[in-house]
Amino acid sequence: MLNPNRPLIEALTKFKEANPISFHVPGHKGGMLSGLPAELRTALKYDFTELEGLDDLHEPSGVIEEAQQKLSSLYCSDRSFFLVNGSTVGNLAMVYAACRAGETVIVQRNAHKSIFHAIELTGARPVFVSPVWDVPTMTAGGVTATQVGEALKAYPEAKAVILTYPTYYGIAGDELEETINLCHTYGVPVLVDEAHGAHFIVGEPFPRSALQMGADVVVHSAHKTLPAMTMASFLHVRSDFITIEKVARYLGMLQSSSPSYLLMASLDDARAYAESFNEEDKKHFAERRATFIKQLQLIQGLQIVETDDPLKLILRIEGYSGFDIQQRLEAEGIYGEIADPYQVLFVLPLLKVESTYPFDEIYEKMKTAVASLNGLDKKRSKVEAPALGEGLSCLAYTFEEAANMEVEWIPYEDSVGRVAAASIIPYPPGIPLLIAGEIVKDEHVQTLEKLLQMGAKFQGEIRINEKQIVVVMNRVEE
Numbered sequence: 001m002l003n004p005n006r007p008l009i010e011a012l013t014k015f016k017e018a019n020p021i022s023f024h025v026p027g028h029k030g031g032m033l034s035g036l037p038a039e040l041r042t043a044l045k046y047d048f049t050e051l052e053g054l055d056d057l058h059e060p061s062g063v064i065e066e067a068q069q070k071l072s073s074l075y076c077s078d079r080s081f082f083l084v085n086g087s088t089v090g091n092l093a094m095v096y097a098a099c100r101a102g103e104t105v106i107v108q109r110n111a112h113k114s115i116f117h118a119i120e121l122t123g124a125r126p127v128f129v130s131p132v133w134d135v136p137t138m139t140a141g142g143v144t145a146t147q148v149g150e151a152l153k154a155y156p157e158a159k160a161v162i163l164t165y166p167t168y169y170g171i172a173g174d175e176l177e178e179t180i181n182l183c184h185t186y187g188v189p190v191l192v193d194e195a196h197g198a199h200f201i202v203g204e205p206f207p208r209s210a211l212q213m214g215a216d217v218v219v220h221s222a223h224k225t226l227p228a229m230t231m232a233s234f235l236h237v238r239s240d241f242i243t244i245e246k247v248a249r250y251l252g253m254l255q256s257s258s259p260s261y262l263l264m265a266s267l268d269d270a271r272a273y274a275e276s277f278n279e280e281d282k283k284h285f286a287e288r289r290a291t292f293i294k295q296l297q298l299i300q301g302l303q304i305v306e307t308d309d310p311l312k313l314i315l316r317i318e319g320y321s322g323f324d325i326q327q328r329l330e331a332e333g334i335y336g337e338i339a340d341p342y343q344v345l346f347v348l349p350l351l352k353v354e355s356t357y358p359f360d361e362i363y364e365k366m367k368t369a370v371a372s373l374n375g376l377d378k379k380r381s382k383v384e385a386p387a388l389g390e391g392l393s394c395l396a397y398t399f400e401e402a403a404n405m406e407v408e409w410i411p412y413e414d415s416v417g418r419v420a421a422a423s424i425i426p427y428p429p430g431i432p433l434l435i436a437g438e439i440v441k442d443e444h445v446q447t448l449e450k451l452l453q454m455g456a457k458f459q460g461e462i463r464i465n466e467k468q469i470v471v472v473m474n475r476v477e478e
């Protein structure tokens with residue numbers, strides 16, 4: 001559908017309608033040589049490359065420039081960029097733009113792995129701030145302004161504060177603006193991984209975007225909550241500290257020199273979708289959501305937990321883990337976003353007045369799914385909040401140093417005072433208990449014991465049965 005408000009899509013459509021003959025890449029030649037299913041092959045008719053009139057993401061001066069400018073106007077940034085490799089590449093680029101090897105950055109400890117990778121690649125020295133535990137959602141939340149203030153007092157030389165807002169479960173809290181203002185009084189820029197908040201720009205009832213609160217660089221996985229294709233993402237800059245040129249330079253190095261026009265077109269569409277999301281749409285969304293919640297509340301045993309972001313819903317059933325619930329839902333063809341020991345997370349569709357979603361059918365299926373749990377033994381006993389490490393923590397070795405040292409597996413009971421060679425991330429709470437390069441403390445070992453007793457699941461390097469963790473051979477003086 002042609003729409004002058006979507007310049008890139010309009011250009012692609014015009015180009016395709018002229019029936020161009022391809023002697024250029026990609027090799028599928030407009031889908032003609034592709035063995036993909038017919039629906040996918042149809043989309044390949046639009047899978048062009050940097051041809052006349054279609055601009056170039058890395059040197060934009062035509063329709064991509066126009067599309068990115070529209071994005072920038074919507075989010076009130078100084079400059080916004082299309083990303084074709086997810087928030088992952090945005091996080092890498094923003095950290096590269098902010099710091100160099102050996103420089104200090106203050107980082108929310110429950111950051112996505114792309115932030116950890118960015119720190120490793122840049123060689124920056126991280127100071128980690130532990131998030132607070134959010135009781136209603138039973139998940140790790142954000143960090144407080146007081147915590148960040150303490151970190152800044154201790155490390156005023158920091159080159160950036162790197163935050164995650166909102167969390168995966170939609171916790172936004174109410175301290176971000178204060179935190180950003182505080183960082184700016186120290187002359188420190190704030191980089192926000194807002195992967196889960198691209199839709200916040202539509203306004204209430206959604207929380208505000210970090211950009212509206214003065215963050216310097218903000219990254220959005222448009223594909224997570226707006227109608228964009230997987231990987232399609234945004235990065236926005238509005239800063240007195242970080243230059244647009246630096247961000248552009250790193251994106252130029254980190255992104256493909258052949259960015260997908262399908263992904264970029266879906267970003268043009270997602271931006272137009274958010275931009276046109278009006279008061280009537282918001283009212284419609286709120287009504288459909290409220291009706292759906294009311295329906296779900298009629299299902300015996302099902303508990304609904306709301307979070308700061310109305311696009312997220314948490315589902316629990318007393319006595320059952322999120323994994324049990326997930327299995328039953330999937331048996332009925334309903335796929336949630338994630339399950340954890342306590343619950344299942346749903347990401348709702350950002351519906352407009354004209355869009356439909358089969359909520360009545362979903363309700364019937366959910367009734368069946370929940371009823372099918374009744375025959376099962378209740379497995380989950382008391383829910384207990386896992387202990388979170390408090391305060392600030394630094395690394396004895398950088399990630400790279402730790403990755404290049406000789407290592408050994410030892411019983412974790414004997415690991416106090418040694419340096420972890422790999423990170424261990426228990427779920428819950430989804431916060432790294434140990435980070436590669438960090439000195440193991442007594443409280444780490446005690447928390448690990450507790451988490452194992454609770455039946456937490458682990459990502460990272462741990463031999464649960466042998467009760468061992470991996471540490472570097474060198475010992476450090478504490």
Ligand SMILES: Cc1ncc(COP(=O)(O)O)c(C=O)c1O
Binds near residue numbers: 091195196221231
């Ligand atoms: C908080 C957060 N940041 C960044 C990412 C990476 O986003 P993407 O998948 O768009 O690369 C994710 C992915 O789940 C995430 O949850």
